[in-house]
Amino acid sequence: MPSMQRLTRPFRSARTWIALGVLAPLGMVVVSGLMLLDLRQDAWDKAEQTSKNLLQVLERDIARNIEMYDLSLRAVVDNLKTPGLDQLSPALRQLVLFDRAATAQDLGVMLVLDENGDSIIDASTLSARKVNNADRAYFQAHKARSDLGLYISEPLVSRLTGTHIVVLSRRIDKPDGTFGGVVLGTLKLSFFTHLFDRIGLGRDGAINLYLRDGTRVMRHPYAVPDIGVNIAGGPNFARFAGSRSGSFVGPSARDGVERFYTFMQVGDLPMILNVA
Template sequence: MLIGASALSVLAILSIVGYLLVREYRNTEEDAARSALNIVQLISRDIQNTLSIYDSSLSNLIDLLQSQALSSLAPQIQQSLLFDKATEAPSNAGFFVLDAEGKLIASSKPAGPLLNNASQQLWFKTHIKEQKDGLFISTPMLVSESPNEWNLILSRRITAPDGKFGGVAVAQMKISYFQGLFRGLDLGPTGNISLISTDGILLIRYPETDKFYTGQDVGQAPIFLRFINERYGSFTAMSKVFQLERLYNFAQVGDLPLVVVVALSTEHIFSNWRHTASLIGSATLLLCLGLLWLTWLLTRELRLRQHAEHELAALASTDPLTGLANRRMLDKTLDLEWRRAQRAGTPLSLIMIDIDHFKAFNDSYGHQAGDEALRQVAQAIKVNVRRPADLAARYGGEEFAVVLVDTDAAGTRLLAEKIRLAVEQMEPAHQANTLTVSLGACTRYAKPGDDQQELLNTADKALYQAKKRGRNRVMDINETGLNAPKPTNPL
């Protein structure tokens, strides 16, 4: 029970600590995802506001171009009015107006190489095919041979009054703007933030690495497909590029064809949790091992104590010379069985045994020979008293007693004769001298009010009669009188 209670306690401790650690793990993951999604939403809002400024500036530019009042003004005033709002757009590389043939008709800055042969550009052809007036965001375009000079083309279709294609209003936005926007975010040693078009083209990744670069097509990556399908959320997945488990947090930028992604390393996210879990786990394990060790020690001490108590009980109830029960155990057993026989109405028998001429034997051959003779007789008695409920005891000196439970007179006489014969047939205890015993037996059906001393006295009388009639014989006194079976080999 002690070991079971200790094991259950250890199991309960481990279960509670395990539950708390798992809950803390989930809380850590949720906190990291919540913080990253907040960053995603803030970045998305900033990008959406910035692109709204560009879109508003392009819309204003188109409205002014199609205004009849503008044509009456001087060219310098026209230029100033056309590109007045363009100065509000951050990190712009110029606003431009192209006619239906793709020729430049107005600009806030000198035209760069991106507008050369504009009619063949994808963004220009898209506006010719589609009659939508919404903002179009191109793929990143390299301004020069420098790897960091990338721009985005933001454009709107100019529709003539007759509904035909009238040209394109264009704004160039420096991608370096996003680097400044992302710079300073604490994403951990292996974390990063990316801006990807819904077509799967990487616009920018911060911090930059050789494995990901502006203009890279990641449209077939399973992780990107999940971004497109879910539009917003968090999930944990293994990065095949970095061979690390990462927590991906993403959101589409409003209605724009852009997705902001914040990727964090789970190793960094759970580093503090692992440290705490290691300390708590080690302390809990030591506590449980200590509890089990103390339980083992306590159990061991209890077993040793129980064993010692059993040994003391055995010593207290056993005769040290013969190994049979002692007088104290005899009295206790006789009292118990007498009261039980009274309740049940069953017979109780007692055999008193005495070694014949033992004093003369002891005087002739010494105490050591006498002790050996006692041990041999005790062994002969013990061999014949086989039932667990019966008791063979040393009564005192050279006398022995046998208590037989639920045994009638005939059974008692039979067992007494077996003991007598067994002693007679023993190997000589010393030289050629054969030991014999005299036995007195008594059987009683105890009634309420009877005294067990009557059983002892009667058995003792029967023993006296056996000695008086020549020894080496069994005398039986029961409730019907005295029986004296003839000895097999009387002395």
């Protein structure tokens, strides 16, 4: 019996070393895998924080400029109620209506349209340039709803200048509360391209600005076919619209490339920014 124990002892020892020889590499693989996962998570965390910082810079700039322009529109709506405005000379009327109008390189025209959609007052000239915008969605929206507030249009081509724009507009009411027309200001899409061009995201990075209905206002890198596309039916936009801000990984609706998305709403405006 003792001799049998002496024979099995080396056998057990060999099995132990074999087991250790197998388990040790497996352990190293597991440890390496955990380290890689930790490094990957750290990379995602850094990417998320960087994206959030970029979004905050862009969001503040867009919100501030649109709010400043909206203040100009509000001032026109209020100043149109000035007693005796119709009796003033065209030059003095311009001063009364547009003394607080915002001015900047990428701001376009500012017009007052009557209830038929015809331009009757133009901030740029004493005699209004003639255009009718009764068929535009923003005009129809204000005509249908008195409580709409600021309306931001889909990307359009200006009928006066031929430039690519979005229209910011507010309703004008007659003294009896019925629809009296629209005051509008245009913001050139070049405002967004200049803003986004300052951000370096690398070859596969992208910045998108959407309206809340899913219409793309701007994309960087810029390409004309991307502008005005609506992605409301896609899973990514459902997540954008579902909360004020967040992050997730998903395939691009444009090119199918899987990207890390960080998004946020632009202040209280009906707009959503994302960095991918």
